[in-house]
Amino acid sequence: MKWLDFETIPKVILEREPDYPPWAVSLTNTLVNRTGSWRIFRPKYFDKTPPCNDACPAHEKIQGYMELVKQKKFLEGYELIIEDNPFPSITGRVCFHPCEASCNRGEYDESLGIHNVERFLGDYGLKRAKAKKSAAHISKQIAIIGSGPAGLTCAYYLAKSGYKVIVYEHFSLPGGMLRVGIPAYRLPKDILNKEIRKLEVLGVKFKTNFTLGKDIFLDDLKQTNDAVFIATGAHKSRNLGVPEEKTRGVYSGLEFLAQINSGKRPRIGKEILVIGGGNTAVDAARSALRLGILPKILYRRTRHEMPAVAEEVQEAENEGIPIHFLVAPVKVIKSKGRITRLECQKMKLGKPDESGRRRPVPIKGSNFRIKCDSVICAIGEQIDLSVLTDDIATTGWSISADDWGRTNLPNIFAGGDCVTGPKMVVDAIAAGKRTALAIDSYFTSREIKEEPNPEITLFSNLNIGYFELAQKVTMPGLNVKERKRNFREVHLGYNELMVYKEADRCFSCGVCNKCDNCFVFCPDLAVMKSDDKYDFDYDYCKGCGVCAYECPRNAISMEEEEAR
Amino acid sequence: MKFEIPQKEYMYPGHVACPGCGGAYSMRMALKALGERTIIVIPACCWSIIDGPFPLHACKPPVFHTAFETAAIAASGIKAGLDIQGKTDITVMSWAGDGGTLDIGIQALSGAAERNDDFIYVCYDNEAYMNTGIQRSSATPWGAWTTTTPAETPKSEPKKNITEIMIAHRIPYAATTTLAYPDDMIRKFKKAKSIKGTKFIHIFAPCPTGWKMAPDLMVKICRLAVDSNVFPLYECEYGIHYTINHIPKKPIPVEEYLKPQGRFSHLTKAMIEHIQKSVNFEWELLKQRAGVS
Ligand SMILES: Cc1cc2nc3c(=O)[nH]c(=O)nc-3n(C[C@H](O)[C@H](O)[C@H](O)COP(=O)(O)OP(=O)(O)OC[C@H]3O[C@@H](n4cnc5c(N)ncnc54)[C@H](O)[C@@H]3O)c2cc1C
Ligand SMILES: Cc1ncc(C[n+]2csc(CCOP(=O)(O)OP(=O)(O)O)c2C)c(N)n1
Ligand SMILES: [Mg+2]
Numbered sequence: 001m002k003w004l005d006f007e008t009i010p011k012v013i014l015e016r017e018p019d020y021p022p023w024a025v026s027l028t029n030t031l032v033n034r035t036g037s038w039r040i041f042r043p044k045y046f047d048k049t050p051p052c053n054d055a056c057p058a059h060e061k062i063q064g065y066m067e068l069v070k071q072k073k074f075l076e077g078y079e080l081i082i083e084d085n086p087f088p089s090i091t092g093r094v095c096f097h098p099c100e101a102s103c104n105r106g107e108y109d110e111s112l113g114i115h116n117v118e119r120f121l122g123d124y125g126l127k128r129a130k131a132k133k134s135a136a137h138i139s140k141q142i143a144i145i146g147s148g149p150a151g152l153t154c155a156y157y158l159a160k161s162g163y164k165v166i167v168y169e170h171f172s173l174p175g176g177m178l179r180v181g182i183p184a185y186r187l188p189k190d191i192l193n194k195e196i197r198k199l200e201v202l203g204v205k206f207k208t209n210f211t212l213g214k215d216i217f218l219d220d221l222k223q224t225n226d227a228v229f230i231a232t233g234a235h236k237s238r239n240l241g242v243p244e245e246k247t248r249g250v251y252s253g254l255e256f257l258a259q260i261n262s263g264k265r266p267r268i269g270k271e272i273l274v275i276g277g278g279n280t281a282v283d284a285a286r287s288a289l290r291l292g293i294l295p296k297i298l299y300r301r302t303r304h305e306m307p308a309v310a311e312e313v314q315e316a317e318n319e320g321i322p323i324h325f326l327v328a329p330v331k332v333i334k335s336k337g338r339i340t341r342l343e344c345q346k347m348k349l350g351k352p353d354e355s356g357r358r359r360p361v362p363i364k365g366s367n368f369r370i371k372c373d374s375v376i377c378a379i380g381e382q383i384d385l386s387v388l389t390d391d392i393a394t395t396g397w398s399i400s401a402d403d404w405g406r407t408n409l410p411n412i413f414a415g416g417d418c419v420t421g422p423k424m425v426v427d428a429i430a431a432g433k434r435t436a437l438a439i440d441s442y443f444t445s446r447e448i449k450e451e452p453n454p455e456i457t458l459f460s461n462l463n464i465g466y467f468e469l470a471q472k473v474t475m476p477g478l479n480v481k482e483r484k485r486n487f488r489e490v491h492l493g494y495n496e497l498m499v500y501k502e503a504d505r506c507f508s509c510g511v512c513n514k515c516d517n518c519f520v521f522c523p524d525l526a527v528m529k530s531d532d533k534y535d536f537d538y539d540y541c542k543g544c545g546v547c548a549y550e551c552p553r554n555a556i557s558m559e560e561e562e563a564r
Numbered sequence: 565m566k567f568e569i570p571q572k573e574y575m576y577p578g579h580v581a582c583p584g585c586g587g588a589y590s591m592r593m594a595l596k597a598l599g600e601r602t603i604i605v606i607p608a609c610c611w612s613i614i615d616g617p618f619p620l621h622a623c624k625p626p627v628f629h630t631a632f633e634t635a636a637i638a639a640s641g642i643k644a645g646l647d648i649q650g651k652t653d654i655t656v657m658s659w660a661g662d663g664g665t666l667d668i669g670i671q672a673l674s675g676a677a678e679r680n681d682d683f684i685y686v687c688y689d690n691e692a693y694m695n696t697g698i699q700r701s702s703a704t705p706w707g708a709w710t711t712t713t714p715a716e717t718p719k720s721e722p723k724k725n726i727t728e729i730m731i732a733h734r735i736p737y738a739a740t741t742t743l744a745y746p747d748d749m750i751r752k753f754k755k756a757k758s759i760k761g762t763k764f765i766h767i768f769a770p771c772p773t774g775w776k777m778a779p780d781l782m783v784k785i786c787r788l789a790v791d792s793n794v795f796p797l798y799e800c801e802y803g804i805h806y807t808i809n810h811i812p813k814k815p816i817p818v819e820e821y822l823k824p825q826g827r828f829s830h831l832t833k834a835m836i837e838h839i840q841k842s843v844n845f846e847w848e849l850l851k852q853r854a855g856v857s
Contacts, residue, residue, distance in 0.1 A: 025619075030580075035578055467565075521782075522589075525592065544782065
């Protein structure tokens with residue numbers, strides 16, 4: 001066995017003590033480790049479209065103005081709306097708000113009161129926003145026929161872009177159905193007047209009491225203007241189509257409303273039947289009630305198929321107006337030249353028709369008579385095509401135009417109810433806005449901006465853990481008693497506190513609102529935060545996806561890394 | 565809702581935790597609360613790797629790497645050394661895994677707590693020995709898969725309740741917290757820092773790798789753990805005063821918490837029911853202790 005001889009081991013002689021500590025110390029940081037190379041998926045900030053913006057025919061940036069309201073920036077909110085809809089005080093009152101039906105909050109507790117917020121911002125803007133002055137600097141003149149929401153909207157955006165605009169209107173005041181159709185208890189005339197006043201300040205000229213086909217003609221307008229926009233709506237009341245309907249005591253719903261809306265008190269009976277299920281029928285009935293008469297509504301389908309704005313139907317019932325469903329008139333019974341009874345028939349629902357609603361089918365032998373002294377007929381409106389020239393293509397019942405209001409003639413555009421048949425105010429506004437873009441593009445060859453990003457954030461894309469239940473702020477209004485015998489506005493609008501509280505319920509679906517979650521939850525310190533935005537530090541991001549998952553609103557997407 | 569957390573970072577990116585590591589995230593939050601004047605003591609565990617290989621180092625405050633069983637005693641020693649030097653403004657924090665706390669380190673920890681040494685002891689609990697390849701620890705829950713408790717014979721012992729063990733030491737502060745509640749976590753670390761004596765913080769810190777779970781669920785799984793009462797958030801002062809910090813309005817079934825995790829995928833309906841029962845039982849017990857009905 002060999003023993004180690006310590007003496008022979010050479011000694012290491014140190015000149016000085018080592019200056020390293022007696023154990024290993026790391027003196028540099030991990031920044032040299034570019035852990036981004038581990039990544040398989042890459043997060044990206046990518047805003048999607050909220051369902052409300054998508055559902056709004058005018059594509060209002062709803063989520064955008066809710067965020068502004070949350071910051072109490074009401075004027076900025078107003079300015080953001082009028083980029084897409086110049087009349088928020090109008091739509092905030094009468095729109096059927098498809099935005100609310102698509103609101104993701106609806107699947108959680110209750111959809112946001114979007115139109116209530118819109119109305120607040122509209123009224124706020126009417127009071128506080130600085131009016132945009134005339135800016136006509138383009139030597140092109142556009143004639144618009146019809147001053148309903150389609151015509152007004154198109155006029156607004158064209159005038160704002162600097163075009164000269166003249167609006168021709170058959171009635172003595174502009175507004176279309178907003179003035180002659182929708183009653184004051186839903187849309188006060190002074191609100192309408194103020195909205196229209198915005199256009200006058202912008203330099204839009206109104207020529208009222210001018211009827212196309214009577215005082216002015218399309219051929220002349222084509223000569224004297226660079227483009228023409230036809231927005232004449234649908235103003236011909238459809239006839240009942242039953243025997244003896246031309247009897248004294250049978251009125252047209254539109255005419256009845258037009259009289260009331262011009263401040264007259266039409267002479268009408270005491271036992272009134274209103275026929276129809278659309279806005280005209282419901283408004284006629286509720287107007288009659290305000291004259292002190294309790295009418296009955298007869299509708300040939302069921303509540304589900306009623307084309308009227310659902311809330312207004314509900315209000316009519318709240319006010320005590322009975323609605324008889326699945327009943328259709330078949331004959332007017334008269335005595336001494338005046339209606340005394342309406343013969344009706346019971347219906348049942350059959351297969352869906354071309355509108356997708358189930359068709360009413362008469363039940364044989366179910367006829368019965370209802371005592372009455374007047375009938376208000378409100379079964380729909382039609383388009384008057386007789387004022388057009390022959391060279392404009394039609395479908396036979398409406399003007400043919402594409403989504404951008406372009407007809408078969410290059411400088412003639414058309415939009416609103418006269419193209420689509422009776423629809424809603426916001427549809428007409430959307431048509432007016434799109435046509436303004438198309439007219440501008442016609443002169444400048446500028447490309448028309450496309451619609452919002454098609455990727456829509458649905459309820460299932462949200463991280464719902466971050467939201468708390470919150471009740472919708474109720475809209476203050478008149479109770480049923482207070483509505484009797486007057487045309488005062490029924491809904492009174494939110495105040496600042498209410499609008500703030502309601503907007504605060506908005507999920508901001510699909511759009512980053514700087515909630516910080518991505519920054520907070522990143523385990524790899526790879527989210528760089530600056531005052532106005534976040535950025536990913538791809539040098540270090542490992543692609544775990546926590547940021548995308550914890551984003552409450554689906555504003556981060558994960559994409560597969562490309563192999564290199 | 566916006567989480568109000570300190571903006572300054574006391575950690576560098578480039579650390580080598582797996583994607584979606586709950587432990588890495590927890591350290592980031594802890595240091596945000598404690599700040600620069602901190603010394604961290606790390607025994608053998610994932611975090612001894614995460615901090616970076618020599619000569620790299622991810623935490624801005626110094627880290628003292630120590631042996632597996634010595635997290636608490638090393639901290640006691642460092643604190644004593646600082647005291648002798650008159651450096652009283654430095655927080656000493658032990659940062660150990662569940663293995664290093666509930667198993668091998670419990671003796672040193674119990675000793676330090678008995679002496680009420682002035683430091684914060686953190687157990688980031690990923691419910692197994694992750695660093696060495698997912699072996700079961702006494703923090704592994706009943707029924708879970710690990711490499712040493714395969715799906716055919718999953719773990720048959722319930723999870724050891726370390727927080728109650730520490731509370732029984734009557735230390736001035738013991739708390740549970742988890743990732744989905746960053747404000748809760750920050751608040752508890754700040755509170756721990758302000759108290760003299762032994763403070764114990766138990767962090768439920770998911771390990772996507774060891775739990776066979778998608779890494780993007782790192783935070784979500786914590787939310788589910790709390791909302792199902794699998795891991796209640798509470799704190800206790802001096803071993804007596806309990807406060808439950810989050811009482812789910814309507815607890816979700818434990819199944820929702822178990823489902824996204826591959827380590828529970830073998831569970832039968834009866835086993836899930838058993839887990840639900842024991843979770844309910846523990847929750848009632850905790851409520852009794854906290855005097856909540
Ligand atoms: C009673 C009633 C209530 C309604 N309630 C609602 C509601 O609550 N919410 C909702 O969204 N929608 C409602 N609507 C529907 C909505 O009013 C219309 O869809 C919308 O007004 C259509 O806009 P427009 O611009 O296309 O046409 P209109 O508003 O009809 O405007 C057309 C204009 O053109 C003028 N005009 C027509 N022919 C000529 C001519 N030959 N020469 C010159 N001018 C002409 C008309 O006088 C009119 O002013 C309601 C409709 C009615 C009738
Ligand atoms: C005395 C001793 N025994 C075993 C080991 C090997 N070892 C290193 S880390 C580790 C597991 C640590 O598990 P845990 O504390 O839960 O931390 P995790 O890795 O899960 O974060 C083991 C067993 C060791 N380093 N020292
Ligand atoms: Mg562990």
